[in-house]
Amino acid sequence: MTGLRVSELAGLARADIRLGIGAHVNCLGKGRKQRIIPLTSTTVAVVSAWLTEHCGLPTDPLFPTRHGTPMSRDAIEPRLTKHAA
Template sequence: MQAFFTERLIRQRQASPHTLAAYRDTLRLMLVFAAARHGTEPSRLEFNALDAACVGDFLDHLERHRGNSARTRNARLAAIRSLFRFAALRYPEYAATIERVLAIPPKRFERRLVTFLTEEELDVLLSAPARSTWTGRRDHALLRLAAQTGLRASEMISLHCADIHLGSGAHVSCIGKGRKQRITPLTSNMAAVL
């Protein structure tokens, strides 16, 4: 399992700390579940103890007893599949077990529609900061920037002055989810506020 984290996730995939933490938590939960199921310590589990039935029961346990949503369950399944794809290359003697685990389908769920603020709600939000103070002007500018560009909170937090380009072709450059660079144009009014 250590090789999965060091070789596969860190070296090959260059996974983010958030991905590493999510995978670590998933695999820890699964090992504790499997150990309790087999009446042993997690460190004494044999690989074939993590068969498709055990993984399926673990995923059901996440939903029923831990209150995980279908989306969270599917994210945990993705972490488990990643481990088993890695194991398939190293442990061909467990190919049948691995194949059955990899065949577990994700659970279907309804995607929520993205909601947005009405113009009135946005006006109320933008009028909230007291623009007579420095912090009020800063907060107003950040709220306007978020509303105009649609940047996530994490993207806003990681912005630096060099990421905001004013003048001709004004835009904001940021690194979004999945380490993808996003460039979002700014209106002349927004550029003036900044």
């Protein structure tokens, strides 16, 4: 995903992801502004696999901790750094 702030990524719920034609992420951005960020085909494939492997309700966090709560910004940043390298 491109264009998301880490705090926006942490706050995403499963229902915020739209896959298929015109795939995008719908999030509440800085200043409580509604933002829509398009997804690349590679990101769609990865997120689709993730959602298939990790079942949940639409209101559940997209990237939960093992306790089912949203990951914190501090937990996400090292993972992004590791996998972006």
